Amino acid sequence: MAITTHAQVRDALTCPSEFEVPRDHDGSHAPHVHWLRTHVVRFCDGQQHSRRRAAVTTMLTNPSTTRLRERAATYAEAALTQDIGWADGIRHVARTVPVRVLAEELGFTGDVTEDVRAVARVYHPHTVPDTAADAAVARLVRAGGGGADEDTAARIGLMIQACDATAALIENVADRWEAWRATDAPEAFLTEVLRHDPPVRLTRRRVTAKSGRTEDPGLPDVVELDLGSANRDPDVFNHPEFFWPERPDADRHLSFGAGPHQCPGEAQARALTVGALQGIANRKPR
Incomplete structure (x- = not known):
C-alpha cells in the first residue's frame, strides 16, 4: 500500500503512535547488519529514539557546514584530475566524496x-543482509575505533544515511548543470531540486494497532510513503510538474521527512552537495 498525498504522508511521518518505523528484532550483539539496525536512531521510536537522536545531533554540530563544504570541494576537484568523462566523473564524485568527508570527520580510518556502500544496500529491515555486508559492518566497526557500541553504530549510520541520498542529490543537480552554474540563488535552486526530484523517493512505516487502521490490530501493515508524489501534490504546490526555483512554496517539500524522524543532517547534506558541485565546477567550468 502506498500513501501519496502531501497531507497523508506528512500525517504518517508526524504521528509515531500510529505509524512507527520498521525495525529489526534480531537480538545478536555481534557487529553485523542486524546489530547495526538495532543500535541506530533510524529504526527505533519513543524514548530510545529521543536519546539516540540527541547523540546524533551532537555529533553533527562539529564539524561546521563550512568545513564540510570546503573539504567536499577539495576532494571533488582532486577526484577529477584524471581524464574522465562527464557522466562518469559526476557519478564518481557523488558516490565517493560525501562518504569520504564524513568518514574522516567522524573519526574513521x-x-x-x-x-559503507555494501552495507547501504541492505540497511533497511525489509532487505536481507548477506555475508559481504556483515563483513563490511565488522570492518567499519574496527575502522571507527573497534567499539561495537551505540556511538560507533551512530557514526556508521550517519555515513549510510548520507551515502546514496547525497549521491543522488548531487547527480540530480548536475542534470541541470547549466542552470545550476547560472543561478544566483543556489540554496533556492537546491530546495527546488529536492522537491522536484527527491533523492529518496520512498520510505516505509508500520501501521500500529493504536491507529485503528488495521483490520487485525495484531498484524499491522507496512505502508510506503511516496515522498516524490507528495512533493508534487497540486493541493500544496502550484504547477508541481514545473521546475521553478523561485517558487514560494518549495520549502514545504518532504524530502528530508517530517516529525520525530526528520533528517537531522539536512544542513550537512546541503553543504556536502554544494561543495562537491563546486569542486566539479573548478575542474569542468561550463
Whole structure:
C-alpha cells in the first residue's frame, strides 16, 4: 500500500503512535547488519529514539557546514584530475566524496567508501543482509575505533544515511548543470531540486494497532510513503510538474521527512552537495 498525498504522508511521518518505523528484532550483539539496525536512531521510536537522536545531533554540530563544504570541494576537484568523462566523473564524485568527508570527520580510518556502500544496500529491515555486508559492518566497526557500541553504530549510520541520498542529490543537480552554474540563488535552486526530484523517493512505516487502521490490530501493515508524489501534490504546490526555483512554496517539500524522524543532517547534506558541485565546477567550468 502506498500513501501519496502531501497531507497523508506528512500525517504518517508526524504521528509515531500510529505509524512507527520498521525495525529489526534480531537480538545478536555481534557487529553485523542486524546489530547495526538495532543500535541506530533510524529504526527505533519513543524514548530510545529521543536519546539516540540527541547523540546524533551532537555529533553533527562539529564539524561546521563550512568545513564540510570546503573539504567536499577539495576532494571533488582532486577526484577529477584524471581524464574522465562527464557522466562518469559526476557519478564518481557523488558516490565517493560525501562518504569520504564524513568518514574522516567522524573519526574513521582508511577508505571505508566501499564498505559503507555494501552495507547501504541492505540497511533497511525489509532487505536481507548477506555475508559481504556483515563483513563490511565488522570492518567499519574496527575502522571507527573497534567499539561495537551505540556511538560507533551512530557514526556508521550517519555515513549510510548520507551515502546514496547525497549521491543522488548531487547527480540530480548536475542534470541541470547549466542552470545550476547560472543561478544566483543556489540554496533556492537546491530546495527546488529536492522537491522536484527527491533523492529518496520512498520510505516505509508500520501501521500500529493504536491507529485503528488495521483490520487485525495484531498484524499491522507496512505502508510506503511516496515522498516524490507528495512533493508534487497540486493541493500544496502550484504547477508541481514545473521546475521553478523561485517558487514560494518549495520549502514545504518532504524530502528530508517530517516529525520525530526528520533528517537531522539536512544542513550537512546541503553543504556536502554544494561543495562537491563546486569542486566539479573548478575542474569542468561550463
